[in-house]
Amino acid sequence: xxxxxxxxxxxxxxxxxxxxxxxxxxxxxxxxxxxxxxxxxxxxxxxxxxxxxxxxxxxxxxxxxxxxxxxxxxxxxxxxxxxxxxxxxxxxxxxxxxxxxxxxxxxxxxxxxxxxxxxxxxxxxxxxx
Numbered sequence: 001x002x003x004x005x006x007x008x009x010x011x012x013x014x015x016x017x018x019x020x021x022x023x024x025x026x027x028x029x030x031x032x033x034x035x036x037x038x039x040x041x042x043x044x045x046x047x048x049x050x051x052x053x054x055x056x057x058x059x060x061x062x063x064x065x066x067x068x069x070x071x072x073x074x075x076x077x078x079x080x081x082x083x084x085x086x087x088x089x090x091x092x093x094x095x096x097x098x099x100x101x102x103x104x105x106x107x108x109x110x111x112x113x114x115x116x117x118x119x120x121x122x123x124x125x126x127x128x129x
Contacts, residue, residue: 002063002066002067003025003059004024004025004026004063004067005022005023005024005025005034005059005062005063006025006059007020007022007052007055007056007058007059008022008023008055018048019051020038020048020051020052020054021035021038021055022034022038022055022059031058033121033125034058034059034062036128037058037121038051038054038055038058040124054121057114057118058121061114061117064083064086065079068082075122080118083115084111084115088105088107088111090105090106091103091105092105092106
């Protein structure tokens, strides 16, 4: 899958604070809504690891939407169901240059964790317009 969005760690030049953002790889623009959601996690006192993991999961969701021409802000039930299936059936990229004997897949539990992040993000978007 083409990586249109990536999760990146950013460091504030003013005070050195670390934050996670979701950026567009083509334009280097930040995805405003995803970054607002991550800022909301920070303001709730969530762990920096939670912010890091959610940033990656949001980037994965946004990439899936871009690849399948789904409007990320208002996916239908079938689009979310398709995402769930895609998460467990699509092989993961190899960890090294060596070709693996059997492809790796996400577990159902990992797919559920991604879906939790996505639904939290969509709920945040619905609450804040």
